[in-house]
Amino acid sequence: MEIEFEKEGRDKMLAGINKLERAVGSTMGPNGKTVIIPDTEKYGEYKITKDGVSVANSIVFKDPVENIGAKLIKQAAQLTVDQAGDGTTTATVLATAFINNLKDFNSNEINKAFDEIIPKVIDELRKNSRQLKQEDIKHVATISANNDSKIGDIIQEAYNFSNIIKVEEGGDTDNLECIEGMSLPVSYLSKKFITNKRKAEVEQEEPFVLILDGKLENLKSFEQPIKQIASENGKLLIITEHVHENILRLLETNFLSGSLNVCVIKAPGYSKHRKDLLKDISDFTGAAVINDFNKPYNSSILGKLKSLKVTKTNSILVKHEDIDITESIDNLKSQLSYSLDALDKSLLEQRITNLTGKVATIKVGGRSEIEMKERKDRYDDAVLAVACALEEGIVEGAGEALKLASWSVRTESIYNKSIEEIGLILLYSLEAPQYKIKDNGASLLNETTNDFKIDNYFNNNIIDPLKVTRCALENAVSVAKTILSTEAIVLSHTEWMN
Numbered sequence: 001m002e003i004e005f006e007k008e009g010r011d012k013m014l015a016g017i018n019k020l021e022r023a024v025g026s027t028m029g030p031n032g033k034t035v036i037i038p039d040t041e042k043y044g045e046y047k048i049t050k051d052g053v054s055v056a057n058s059i060v061f062k063d064p065v066e067n068i069g070a071k072l073i074k075q076a077a078q079l080t081v082d083q084a085g086d087g088t089t090t091a092t093v094l095a096t097a098f099i100n101n102l103k104d105f106n107s108n109e110i111n112k113a114f115d116e117i118i119p120k121v122i123d124e125l126r127k128n129s130r131q132l133k134q135e136d137i138k139h140v141a142t143i144s145a146n147n148d149s150k151i152g153d154i155i156q157e158a159y160n161f162s163n164i165i166k167v168e169e170g171g172d173t174d175n176l177e178c179i180e181g182m183s184l185p186v187s188y189l190s191k192k193f194i195t196n197k198r199k200a201e202v203e204q205e206e207p208f209v210l211i212l213d214g215k216l217e218n219l220k221s222f223e224q225p226i227k228q229i230a231s232e233n234g235k236l237l238i239i240t241e242h243v244h245e246n247i248l249r250l251l252e253t254n255f256l257s258g259s260l261n262v263c264v265i266k267a268p269g270y271s272k273h274r275k276d277l278l279k280d281i282s283d284f285t286g287a288a289v290i291n292d293f294n295k296p297y298n299s300s301i302l303g304k305l306k307s308l309k310v311t312k313t314n315s316i317l318v319k320h321e322d323i324d325i326t327e328s329i330d331n332l333k334s335q336l337s338y339s340l341d342a343l344d345k346s347l348l349e350q351r352i353t354n355l356t357g358k359v360a361t362i363k364v365g366g367r368s369e370i371e372m373k374e375r376k377d378r379y380d381d382a383v384l385a386v387a388c389a390l391e392e393g394i395v396e397g398a399g400e401a402l403k404l405a406s407w408s409v410r411t412e413s414i415y416n417k418s419i420e421e422i423g424l425i426l427l428y429s430l431e432a433p434q435y436k437i438k439d440n441g442a443s444l445l446n447e448t449t450n451d452f453k454i455d456n457y458f459n460n461n462i463i464d465p466l467k468v469t470r471c472a473l474e475n476a477v478s479v480a481k482t483i484l485s486t487e488a489i490v491l492s493h494t495e496w497m498n
Helices: 006-025 052-057 064-084 088-102 107-127 134-144 149-161 220-231 245-257 271-285 326-338 342-355 369-392 400-411 417-429 432-439 466-484 493-497
Strands: 002-005 035-038 046-049 165-169 175-184 202-205 208-212 235-240 261-266 303-310 315-319 358-364 394-396 463-465 488-491
Touching: 006 052, 006 064, 006 088, 006 466, 035 052, 046 369, 052 064, 052 088, 064 088, 064 466, 088 417, 088 432, 088 466, 107 400, 107 417, 107 466, 134 149, 134 369, 134 463, 149 165, 149 175, 149 358, 149 369, 165 303, 165 369, 175 271, 175 342, 202 235, 202 261, 208 220, 208 271, 208 303, 220 235, 235 303, 245 261, 261 303, 271 303, 271 315, 271 326, 271 342, 315 358, 326 342, 358 369, 369 463, 369 466, 394 400, 394 466, 400 417, 400 432, 400 466, 463 466
Parallel strands: 165 358, 208 235, 235 261
Antiparallel strands: 002 488, 035 046, 175 315, 175 358, 202 303, 303 315, 394 463
């Protein structure tokens, strides 16, 4: 076992952090560079990316202390992408600036400064934010996609069709399809079912569907259809109110071993409304709704979908072309026409919306598989950025929102004497993302002032989602406080020997 103490240990951690930031930060801004990294899906092969979290996750240092510093920053970056879908590079650059600029100060005073100042900065960000207009979606998407205006235009067109957007690999060129789909406000019941680790999502093509009105406490009744799906390398979506822990563990084991490609999601709704929604999903998929768990079933109870995507917050079901739901929709519309109760009308309208929903599917093309995957990553990030912008609004981009918030807070009489110097350094550190974009050779620079030649970022469509900026800042602060208060680093025997 080896122990690294105080300055020596922090300096080694900082060396790893700075190397990580240099690689990740090089992707930032419209003139950011691409990075070649190992392809985790194909051993021995490489891919090209400008995605900050992909670059970060590919980096492992030989020195164990350097690697610890890098791991801590990567955790902040990953948490940012989990919360907001983007902003990993901003989180990395901010955290590195905080750590470098504040490393010589007392950790208690640093924490006090962060706790006093950062909430004021976030208040300023919110104060200066604006609601995203429908026609501005393409600008958020373009910036998130590393200034690719074609990606921005296609995502704008997709949102003009629907707020449910699905991105998948396609052929030689990018194209957009609008197909029938349903969005449910439920997620996977276990992270073990995730197929896209970077996005924490489950993706299935042509899955079978098993709908249960009740709790799944054993698999005996469904042994035949499950075995058939497994033998044919098929996929299975299970929708149920609850799963017994032992059954969930068994399904996880089968998934992880490759025996059964399965995902379990919770049945949406509650009480009678849940039964109505299960009926609608049954019509949408052609699956029977099972409420008797004491007899054996065959594959005739299963429904099917064209595709499935389950995120951390919702499930998108794309209807199979063989399923006809016209009669189901007509029946609901008929019920709506003679319903008098306001709540019943609202629920009926929601059910009709679910069944008549559209999914805008973007099929990403490329001249090679490497190019296709890199473009799909950018489409994914851009779609998530738009979702964040619709949720909390937008702020000025290119690091300008953080800079202006820093200036606003600096003009206030907020400091007590003990944190005055630390507070100013902390606020100056908020300008690090904009400096990084300039260092990467961003255009629109005024050569005399070395500042951006922009009078109004909103009018020039240089915008970022508030949620992305906020989450990046909060996570950068969290990891910086942790690292700056570290006194000793204890290495395991394995790390020390390596």
